[in-house]
Amino acid sequence: MKPEKIKEMKNKAVETAVDQMLELGVQPVQEVIKNIETRLNSPVDEAVDAVGQLTTKQQLMEVIKKYGKEAAFNALKKGENIAIGALQLIPVLGAASADLVNAAVLEGATATQAKALAMGANVVGKGEVVYPLTHLIGETGAKKLDKVLKALDPHPDVDPRIVMAFGIAGIAVPGVGAVPAAVELTMLNIKDMKNAAWAAKEASSIITKSPELAQVKLFAENVVKNVGDRIHAMGKPQMIQARAAFGVA
């Protein structure tokens, strides 16, 4: 499908998507917020101490057994000794399968992490998607938030959390202009960014055929800078005041 056609479809879908989000967004958003507040307030100090001493997967299992999956998950966010990112363990801790829990390796090597996080045949590696909100709200909250994000995302065949990460790339960056068509086409066609090899192959096959190669490189550099600048801006007094208006410190 041509990029222009995709853009047209996307714009048309957005016209109604936002209205839908506002209609159905309140209740699931409220549930998500309640979930966040519960997680923030739940005492995990003991679990944090226990996780901080972890060196083996067996010990992780002991923590999960003793404190429960949620507490272990929260503790992993704070544990400095843990090489594996807490959000990467969402598919593990969120799943009931003991085999998946066993597979949560803590040694820290990327290849080992990737193998440990394998869900079926998928391998997680370079290009893994960031789920910043999932990191905070957990698997249950993420599922509820998906409902809201799906209404924002006019392409339901793409995981909305991936769209959220790609929303960063959807920013029109000053000096670069609009997102290059090659990037947008890749974004729309990538269904599972966990399969990095597939994603890279698809991306490179599109990019090498595209005359926008130089623009894509510049765009990529500017996206990273843009994201960093925007996160820094969130620490400014005006933003602190804005969050305080909703009771969030």
Next chain:
Amino acid sequence: MNKKEALVLLLQTSLMVTDWEKKKILHQIDSLSSEQIDAVGKLLSYEQVCLMDNEEKILKQTKLLMNTFELVS
């Protein structure tokens, strides 16, 4: 700062909501109920807290993500 003003600020800096959708929401903001403003504002506030707490990881992952598009055989 009232909640509507705060929501506008939060929307402007949100990374979760795309620019197109931000414009759409801002266009409708005067007709939003206080419940809607409160719900969305709170969520966007938590988004910011989470982003700031995980800035290093996010930038690292964003770089990896962008590198995917730069790969040329």
